[in-house]
Amino acid sequence: xxxxxxxxxxxxxxxxxxxxxxxxxxxxxxxxxxxxxxxxxxxxxxxxxxxxxxxxxxxxxxxxxxxxxxxxxxxxxxxxxxxxxxxxxxxxxxxxxxxxxxxxxxxxxxxxxxxxxxxxxxxxxxxxxxxxxxxxxxxxxxx
Numbered sequence: 001x002x003x004x005x006x007x008x009x010x011x012x013x014x015x016x017x018x019x020x021x022x023x024x025x026x027x028x029x030x031x032x033x034x035x036x037x038x039x040x041x042x043x044x045x046x047x048x049x050x051x052x053x054x055x056x057x058x059x060x061x062x063x064x065x066x067x068x069x070x071x072x073x074x075x076x077x078x079x080x081x082x083x084x085x086x087x088x089x090x091x092x093x094x095x096x097x098x099x100x101x102x103x104x105x106x107x108x109x110x111x112x113x114x115x116x117x118x119x120x121x122x123x124x125x126x127x128x129x130x131x132x133x134x135x136x137x138x139x140x141x142x143x
Contacts, residue, residue, distance in 0.1 A: 002080065003082070005082050005084055006038065006082065007038065007086070008036065008037060009039055009086045009087075009088070010033070010034040010036030010087050010128075011088055012087055013090050013091065015091075018112060019110050020034075020107065020110075021035075021108060022034065022105060022106070023105065023108070025105075026078075027078065029121070032120055032121050033121060033122055033125050034087070034125060035052065035107065037052040046088070049061070049063065050063075053090070057098055059092045060093075061090045061092040064089040065089045066086070066087075068127075068128055077122075085125075113136070115136065116133060117129045117133065
């Protein structure tokens with residue numbers, strides 16, 4: 001078995017007490033995740049994230065800060081690879097509506113007070129959900 005890495009890059013956009021999330025159909029399964037995706041050969045993480053948001057949401061984003069990089073072993077649910085996910089806090093001009101450029105995908109604002117680790121489908125996103133939930137609660141619900 002060939003051992004390889006699958007590098008994914010995601011954006012965390014917090015705005016007025018809400019988090020932007022995607023609902024997608026991946027291999028027949030409904031998945032709730034943060035916007036972003038896989039890094040292409042020759043691409044850096046920030047270029048990847050900007051490309052993914054432009055492709056998926058037609059948005060030009062600004063990177064605010066690094067938030068989290070996977071710090072545990074996570075095998076892919078879809079192939080024989082190890083997933084490494086990198087998350088950045090981002091910002092962008094708020095559009096009136098989101099136009100998804102990927103079929104069977106929906107993007108929406110999730111109120112942070114509704115966020116739980118179980119909001120997300122994939123294991124690494126669940127970890128990030130827990131982290132965001134902790135920050136939200138410790139900031140007296142004012143993110």
